[in-house]
Amino acid sequence: xxxxxxxxxxxxxxxxxxxxxxxxxxxxxxxxxxxxxxxxxxxxxxxxxxxxxxxxxxxxxxxxxxxxxxxxxxxxxxxxxxxxxxxxxxxxxxxxxxxxxxxxxxxxxxxxxxxxxxxxxxxxxxxxxxxxxxxxxxxxxxxxxxxxxxxxxxxxxxxxxxxxxxxxxxxxxxxxxxxxxxxxxxxxxxxxxxxxxxxxxxxxxxxxxxxxxxxxxxxxxxxxxxxxxxxxxxxxxxxxxxxxxx
Amino acid sequence: xxxxxxxxxxxxxxxxxxxxxxxxxxxxxxxxxxxxxxxxxxxxxxxxxxxxxxxxxxxxxxxxxxxxxxxxxxxxxxxxxxxxxxxxxxxxxxxxxxxxxxxxxxxxxxxxxxxxxxxxxxxxxxxxxxxxxxxxxxxxxxxxxxxxxxxxxxxxxxxxxxxxxxxxxxxxxxxxxxxxxxxxxxxxxxxxxxxxxxxxxxxxxxxxxxxxxxxxxxxxxxxxxxxxxxxxxxxxxxxxxxxxxxxxxxxxxxxxxxxxxxxxxxxxxxxxxxxxxxxxxxxxxxxxxxxxxxxxxxxxxxxxxxxxxxxxxxxxxxxxxxxxxxxxxxxxxxxxxxxxxxxxxxxxxxxxxxxxxxxxxxxxxxxxxxxxxxxxxxxxxxxxxxxxxxxxxxxxxxxxxxxxxxxxxxxxxxxxxxxxxxxxxxxxxxxxxxxx
Ligand SMILES: Cc1cc2nc3c(=O)[nH]c(=O)nc-3n(C[C@H](O)[C@H](O)[C@H](O)COP(=O)(O)OP(=O)(O)OC[C@H]3O[C@@H](n4cnc5c(N)ncnc54)[C@H](O)[C@@H]3O)c2cc1C
Ligand SMILES: NC(=O)c1ccc[n+]([C@@H]2O[C@H](COP(=O)([O-])OP(=O)(O)OC[C@H]3O[C@@H](n4cnc5c(N)ncnc54)[C@H](OP(=O)(O)O)[C@@H]3O)[C@@H](O)[C@H]2O)c1
Numbered sequence: 001x002x003x004x005x006x007x008x009x010x011x012x013x014x015x016x017x018x019x020x021x022x023x024x025x026x027x028x029x030x031x032x033x034x035x036x037x038x039x040x041x042x043x044x045x046x047x048x049x050x051x052x053x054x055x056x057x058x059x060x061x062x063x064x065x066x067x068x069x070x071x072x073x074x075x076x077x078x079x080x081x082x083x084x085x086x087x088x089x090x091x092x093x094x095x096x097x098x099x100x101x102x103x104x105x106x107x108x109x110x111x112x113x114x115x116x117x118x119x120x121x122x123x124x125x126x127x128x129x130x131x132x133x134x135x136x137x138x139x140x141x142x143x144x145x146x147x148x149x150x151x152x153x154x155x156x157x158x159x160x161x162x163x164x165x166x167x168x169x170x171x172x173x174x175x176x177x178x179x180x181x182x183x184x185x186x187x188x189x190x191x192x193x194x195x196x197x198x199x200x201x202x203x204x205x206x207x208x209x210x211x212x213x214x215x216x217x218x219x220x221x222x223x224x225x226x227x228x229x230x231x232x233x234x235x236x237x238x239x240x241x242x243x244x245x246x
Numbered sequence: 247x248x249x250x251x252x253x254x255x256x257x258x259x260x261x262x263x264x265x266x267x268x269x270x271x272x273x274x275x276x277x278x279x280x281x282x283x284x285x286x287x288x289x290x291x292x293x294x295x296x297x298x299x300x301x302x303x304x305x306x307x308x309x310x311x312x313x314x315x316x317x318x319x320x321x322x323x324x325x326x327x328x329x330x331x332x333x334x335x336x337x338x339x340x341x342x343x344x345x346x347x348x349x350x351x352x353x354x355x356x357x358x359x360x361x362x363x364x365x366x367x368x369x370x371x372x373x374x375x376x377x378x379x380x381x382x383x384x385x386x387x388x389x390x391x392x393x394x395x396x397x398x399x400x401x402x403x404x405x406x407x408x409x410x411x412x413x414x415x416x417x418x419x420x421x422x423x424x425x426x427x428x429x430x431x432x433x434x435x436x437x438x439x440x441x442x443x444x445x446x447x448x449x450x451x452x453x454x455x456x457x458x459x460x461x462x463x464x465x466x467x468x469x470x471x472x473x474x475x476x477x478x479x480x481x482x483x484x485x486x487x488x489x490x491x492x493x494x495x496x497x498x499x500x501x502x503x504x505x506x507x508x509x510x511x512x513x514x515x516x517x518x519x520x521x522x523x524x525x526x527x528x529x530x531x532x533x534x535x536x537x538x539x540x541x542x543x544x545x546x547x548x549x550x551x552x553x554x555x556x557x558x559x560x561x562x563x564x565x566x567x568x569x570x571x572x573x574x575x576x577x578x579x580x581x582x583x584x585x586x587x588x589x590x591x592x593x594x595x596x597x598x599x600x601x602x603x604x605x606x607x608x609x610x611x612x613x614x615x616x617x618x619x620x621x622x623x624x625x626x627x628x629x630x631x632x633x634x635x636x637x638x639x640x641x642x643x644x645x646x647x648x649x650x651x652x653x654x655x656x657x658x659x660x661x662x663x664x665x666x667x668x669x670x671x672x673x674x675x676x677x678x679x680x681x682x
Contacts, residue, residue, distance in 0.1 A: 009266070010266040010267075010303075011266075014266070036267075039306055039308055039320075040306065042306070042307070042308050042309060043306035043307050043308065046307040046308070046309060046310040046317075046331075047307060047331055049312070049335075187303075188264055188265045188266055188303055191262075191263065191264035191265070192263075
């Protein structure tokens, strides 16, 4: 595997990068800050002395002009890549987003519009080599319009729909799209929030996602129990959803 | 608002901020903490609104040079993770405490010691450099020669001079993944002190478990453990098995650990060691971290919580002082099955570092209405001998006792005056013991 990871300096992305590195996969990191990327690359190398050097490039989901050069740099360093994993996204509470409409604009732009644009660049490069894996983190928050995640969730609903369509459209050409739908996972992103039941750990999510990648699944809930939780939530009538606060 | 707990489970109101980016979140923060294995209030906020940074997400290895044996990590890197990485490569931390669930930042801040203190000193002795966020929000790199006062003040300084962001320290090569251990049943406290002395020149690692519930003739009976890394020839060809962990699922009622169960536990521990001496190979896990096999064992003390009293009695006070301490301890009756004895080597360079040449005794105690009186009396005794207590275990020492036992206090306060004159960085413990 030759994988490009966007957002792997922290959280679930970091956990996935460490597991892939321990399997000896060739990795290339994309993220916001050069120094931070260098530290993550050093971490992966220090943990895996026989790993090919991990290189990196700056890529900012708020700056679409960075996407193509970043992916080209990855392609050059890896000699072409067959896997792209996107964990990068913004999060803010519904209250914060309602208080600051500019933040809301940035968040939906990063999580939806610009993630789609990034994926378009990525999938074209994958298809040009005859296919490959595109793994993108959406969220269970995109499954149903819900009060506490009205804005963030809508950006994830959009990305889920896009990923499903990509799978339908390009499956026959060899593109394997995996839409990851984490439930609540204890990472820096959620550290200020009260953990609900079934909260997961990033290392376990990484195992789930990697096994779903290996088996070419197209949607995976992580932790997997969230699949059942969301079946229930999807079935709740609108009248109930108006009343409850989740 | 949630609660923040030390290992003794006496929590305070507060909220922790978790982030991979310590340089970002420690700006303006009041306290950093790691895995919360300090027993008392060292890692707890002074007031609930203080901003507390939890470092555990900052866990990257920034460099690892197997030639020069130097590693640099972010402060939240834990010994659990580092051991997994290092042991299979024939490397090990020069010093490990009795639990692997500690962060490197916590190891520096407490200047932890291990079974090899008489040979290797504390962890701080092996630190080469640190990156620290100071109270004025600047970030500095300090070493034994660059800002040495900050460097040595931070070693054992309980996080009070600045937030540790990165630590560079030396590693040791180990000849195998196994420990050659010799253990011996010891009959009483005097034999223990002399057995530790005899073992010290022969073994790089020594410590003992004392049954401190017995009084009279058998007072201080227990098991002495001495070990060294096994040579490649002695070691088994396979790696030690990873031991399963069991978790204490919920807080047990207060009654679960009373004097009777404690006594039974201790006798079982002592008599399990049927032969007077045992020798053989053990894995590093059971040797260094016997308690880690039971995750969250601190819950057995129930909601009342517990504390650990750890002091060191100077060598010059002599074995009679150790015996007298044990007598006092058993008389006061802070019943606990866990009592650890260890001889310490010379005092390190950390301004407030705990160990000094002598005998260290650590005993767990459930919190009871008597606890303040017990700790006060033990402290009075320890001060008389010229000894001191270990801050990372402490919750009940008074400001007055601390001042009397700590001749280095003025030096430490002057460092705080220099690096944090406004006392932005503080903990519940610093307010209790230093007044701010
Ligand atoms: C079962 C058990 C066995 C133990 N055995 C030993 C032993 O043999 N020898 C020994 O010396 N100790 C021992 N300890 C104590 C333990 O090693 C120390 O308390 C250690 O500091 C805990 O590390 P931590 O990451 O949990 O730190 P915490 O408990 O979270 O914090 C401890 C102190 O370090 C400070 N701190 C932590 N991280 C930072 C940072 N990044 N920057 C600035 N300050 C920071 C905190 O403010 C606090 O003052 C034991 C503890 C347990 C529970
Ligand atoms: N944690 C959960 O409970 C949960 C639940 C459902 C879905 N998810 C989704 O899972 C994914 C991973 O989240 P996580 O929990 O692992 O959180 P995380 O550690 O915060 O990961 C998010 C990453 O995105 C990066 N990022 C933010 N803005 C960016 C931008 N403009 N350009 C490039 N990178 C940017 C962040 O970089 P910096 O750190 O440098 O800012 C960070 O590395 C996200 O898509 C998230 O929405 C998480």
